Amino acid sequence: MHTPICGVEIRTEAPFIAPAAARQKFPMANPPIQLSLQTDKSTPSLTPPVTPIAKDSHAPNPFHETQLTYFTDDLDLCLDSNNRHVEFGRGVWSTVYKARAKPSTLLGTPPSSPVTAAQVFAVKAPLRRDARPVLKAEAATLTRLTRLPNHEAHIVPYYGFHVEMCALVLSAIPLSLATFTEDQAELARHKNPMQTMFEPVQGPASFQDLARKLIAGLNWLHDVAGLVHGDIKPQNILLRETESDVFPYEPVFIDFSATVEIRSEDAPLDTTRASMSSFTPPFTAPEMLAALMCKEMAPTAASDVFSLAATLLAVATGDLLLYSNMNHRLRLEMARAGHQIIDFTRSGMSGCRVPRNGFVERIVKPAVVKDPSMRISTAEWLKLVREV
Ligand SMILES: Nc1ncnc2c1ncn2[C@@H]1O[C@H](COP(=O)(O)OP(=O)(O)OP(=O)(O)O)[C@@H](O)[C@H]1O
Ligand SMILES: [Mg+2]
Structure with missing residues (x-):
C-alpha cells in the first residue's frame, strides 16, 4: 500500500501511528524499519532510512547558498556493459553515480579543486524533485566544512555543486x-x-x-x-x-x-x-x-x-x-x-x-x-x- 505524505509517496506495510509533529502516519516495516520511500527493487535492504517529511523548498537555509563552491567542468556519467549508469549507492534523497570529468572541459576547473580526466567522482544527484533543496543545503554545508582546518581527515572530499545536475561532486570512495x-x-x-x-x-x-x-x-x-x-x-x-x-x-x-x-x-x-x-x-x-x-x-x-x-x-x-x-x-x-x-x-x-x-x-x-x-x-x- 502506498500513502502520499506531504506529496511524498511512501510504502506502508504495517500500521504505525506516527508523531503528531511528524504530521502524518508513519509506516513501519523491515529491516530495520521501513518508513522509506518506494524505490527501485535494487535498493539495498540495509539502507533503511525513515524519511517522514517532505521538503519545503522555500525554507530558509541556515548556511548561505550564495557562498557555495561550484563544480564547473562537464561530467560524463560512467556506463556499464549494459549501457546503464554505474551507481555507487542510493539513499532516500539521492542516487550516487560514478562519473569522470569530460577532458575537453577541464580548463573550467577553478584552481582550488584541480581535476584530472583520470579522476573518478561520486555524483550525488536528486532522486526526486523535492530532494533538490536538500542537496543544495548539503552543498552549503560541505562548502562550509571544506573551508575548515583538517577537514580532509574527517569528511568526504567535496569538489563543488554541479548546477545543471543539481548534484554534489565528491571523491569516489567505494567502500562503506x-x-x-x-x-x-x-x-x-x-x-x-x-x-x-x-x-x-x-x-x-x-x-x-x-x-x-x-x-x-x-x-x-x-x-x-x-x-x-x-x-x-x-x-x-x-x-x-x-x-x-x-x-x-x-x-x-x-x-x-x-x-x-x-x-x-x-x-x-x-x-x-x-x-x-x-x-x-x-x-x-x-x-x-x-x-x-x-x-x-x-x-x-x-x-x-x-x-x-x-x-x-x-x-x-x-x-x-x-x-x-x-x-x-x-x-x-x-x-x-x-x-x-x-x-x-x-x-x-x-x-x-x-x-x-x-x-x-x-x-x-x-x-x-x-x-x-x-x-x-x-x-x-x-x-x-x-x-x-
Ligand atoms: N563519495 C562517495 N563515494 C562512493 N559511494 C558513495 C559516496 N557518497 C555516497 N555513496 C554511496 O551512496 C549511498 C547514498 O549516499 P548518501 O547517504 O549521501 O545519500 P542520501 O540520499 O542522503 O542517503 P540517506 O538515505 O542516508 O539520507 C551511501 O550510503 C554510499 O553507499
Ligand atoms: Mg545516507
Whole structure:
C-alpha cells in the first residue's frame, strides 16, 4: 500500500501511528524499519532510512547558498556493459553515480579543486524533485566544512555543486563501513569461534583504532565545525585506504542532509534541517524517536554521540541491524528504549562479542546513557577511547 505524505509517496506495510509533529502516519516495516520511500527493487535492504517529511523548498537555509563552491567542468556519467549508469549507492534523497570529468572541459576547473580526466567522482544527484533543496543545503554545508582546518581527515572530499545536475561532486570512495562490517562478519564466521567469539569481528586492535578515528571525526565536527551530523550510521561512513595504521582505513563522514548547527538550549529551534532528516532506528537516539511522537526536534550533539555508539556496536558485532532476530515492531520498541542498547545487543546472536566490562562496553556505555545531557561529550569520549 502506498500513502502520499506531504506529496511524498511512501510504502506502508504495517500500521504505525506516527508523531503528531511528524504530521502524518508513519509506516513501519523491515529491516530495520521501513518508513522509506518506494524505490527501485535494487535498493539495498540495509539502507533503511525513515524519511517522514517532505521538503519545503522555500525554507530558509541556515548556511548561505550564495557562498557555495561550484563544480564547473562537464561530467560524463560512467556506463556499464549494459549501457546503464554505474551507481555507487542510493539513499532516500539521492542516487550516487560514478562519473569522470569530460577532458575537453577541464580548463573550467577553478584552481582550488584541480581535476584530472583520470579522476573518478561520486555524483550525488536528486532522486526526486523535492530532494533538490536538500542537496543544495548539503552543498552549503560541505562548502562550509571544506573551508575548515583538517577537514580532509574527517569528511568526504567535496569538489563543488554541479548546477545543471543539481548534484554534489565528491571523491569516489567505494567502500562503506556497512559493507566492510558485513565482509568482516562473513570472514569471522570462518575463524575458529573458540578463539575469536568474544572479540569484535574485525579483531580488537582494529576495532579500537577505528573507534578512535570515528570519535576523533565526530569531535572535529562538533568542536571545530560546530555542527551536528544528524544521521550517523554505518551506511553514512566511507572508508578510505591508508597505508600505515592498525585499522588500514580512514573513516570519513558523508551525507550531511540532516546536518544542523549545534545550538544552545534556549536558542530557537531551527526545524529546517530537522524536517529534512531521515531517521534510522536503531541508530537514532531514543529521545529523538520519542520526540517524533509529539514534537519537532532537531538532532543534537548528544544524539550524534548515541548514533556513533550504536554504530560502534554494529561494527563490533558485525550485525548491522543490531536486533536482527526481532520483528520490526519489537525492534522499534527496542530502539525507543535505546539506553538499554548494550543489554539488547548482548542478548542477541552476536552478543558474546560485547563482553561485560570489556573494552567495547567501556567505550559505548557513557555514550548511550538515557539522559542526553549526561551523555559523554566527544572531547571526553576521545580521551576515554585513547585510554581503553
Ligand atoms: N563519495 C562517495 N563515494 C562512493 N559511494 C558513495 C559516496 N557518497 C555516497 N555513496 C554511496 O551512496 C549511498 C547514498 O549516499 P548518501 O547517504 O549521501 O545519500 P542520501 O540520499 O542522503 O542517503 P540517506 O538515505 O542516508 O539520507 C551511501 O550510503 C554510499 O553507499
Ligand atoms: Mg545516507
